[in-house]
Amino acid sequence: MAMQNDLPIAVIGAGPVGLAAAVHLIARGLPVKLYEAGSGVAANLRDWGHVRVFTPWRYCVDHTAGTLLERHGWRMPDPEAFPTADELVAHYLEPLASLPEVSPAIETSARVVAISRWGADKVRGQQRDIRPFMLVVETANGIRRDSARAVIDASGTWRTPNPLGAGGIAAAGEADFADRIAYGIPDILGRDRALYAGRTTLVAGSGHSAANALLDLARLADAEPRTAFIWAVRGTDLVRIYGGGDADQLPARGELGADVRDLAESGRVRLVTGFATVAISERDGRLIVEGQGEEGVLQLGPVDRIIAATGQRPDLSLTRELRLDLDPWLESVKALGPLIDPNQHSCGDVPPHGHRELAHPEPGFYTVGIKSYGRAPTFLLLTGYEQVRSVAAAIAGDMAAADAVQLVLPETGVCTVPAGRASQGCCGGPAPAAIDACCVADADAKAAGKSGCGCVGKMEAAE
Structure with a gap:
């Protein structure tokens, strides 16, 4: 165990959430290895770099990462301006990745293709928690195997789009054209x-x-x-x-x-x-x-x-030999499934969640970022930043900080559930005439400085 504690924490994916995870771990004095499959950081964002995001700069920057950048003279662009994905990379993620505290931890053109435990497939349970993780890494120089104390999977879903076929598999002729x-x-x-x-x-x-x-x-x-x-x-x-x-x-x-x-x-x-x-x-x-x-x-x-434009799904082949607990249809982390299921509600809000919800039966493995949502849409960077703050604290053993999860997301203005499901009202109270009344009540409560329960919480109660 002592030898394992000297190993780095592996972070997979150098996008906004993966870089934030590395920064939080570095801030706690933990060794980090950040793997990026692309030739540069944030390769997925570069694919849609021309698109202007709908979150202003103040929602796009992780607080701890921003603080570290500011120590090196960086200044956030206009907090109320809306960057394109290319601007997000050029003015935030690339400067962050080039910092002397962060740069040594990053390896680009390094694709993690499989994760397991040294000497144990997912069936073997004996002394599993004291075996280091084994990462199979594909680079231009060939395949190698690295060891890690813990793994944070922030690899996203962009590279595994859903097919056109409505049944979840490719439509006939889709591959041909x-x-x-x-x-x-x-x-x-x-x-x-x-x-x-x-x-x-x-x-x-x-x-x-x-x-x-x-x-x-x-x-x-x-x-x-x-x-x-x-x-x-x-x-x-x-x-x-x-x-x-x-x-x-x-x-x-x-x-x-x-x-x-x-x-x-x-x-x-x-x-x-x-x-x-x-x-x-x-x-x-x-x-x-x-x-x-x-x-x-x-x-x-x-x-x-x-x-x-049919959405994305997580690549589960990466973690085939790990013991994961996933929602059976969203393929999100199981604890989040009922809260983000688009079959049941359309709110963009989600209750605060951290290391406990993002962990799996595999000790030391966490799914974060948009991959934690599986096939569900409408993930916001703010959610990912709070996720990795909590996870980094948990890995460091600071359980008080890890459990002090706070997440306030901007409302979508849309809050619906299927007809006939609103049997209760806001936060379990009397049923309103329409579920949207819960959102109005919640907005009024927040405007008055009181605590609301969030549209998703209300819809969960209504179910």
């Missing part, structure tokens, strides 16, 4: 402009990525009149993407939803709801997307390209 399908948020107005200008694109998805793609296509169509686009979503209720408008405490998020609603209602985009993609085929060099619609089998197209 992969060169004409973009997953995520392509740079429609920039580097990818030639792929979309003057062509017809199908956008599949009902989240913020889809909204950004649709609005960019609309701007492109203003300059390139032959540009056209179709919007297909599996659901029929678009409240999550349209958002809470002026009631959203993140105005840019509310504005994004309002803009895409205006676009849909303008008739400039053909909106097809209740569409479940089944197959993709080709006709005269263009794509036909077949699915099950509200009135039976439906074909969309022909189109030239497809944008699959």
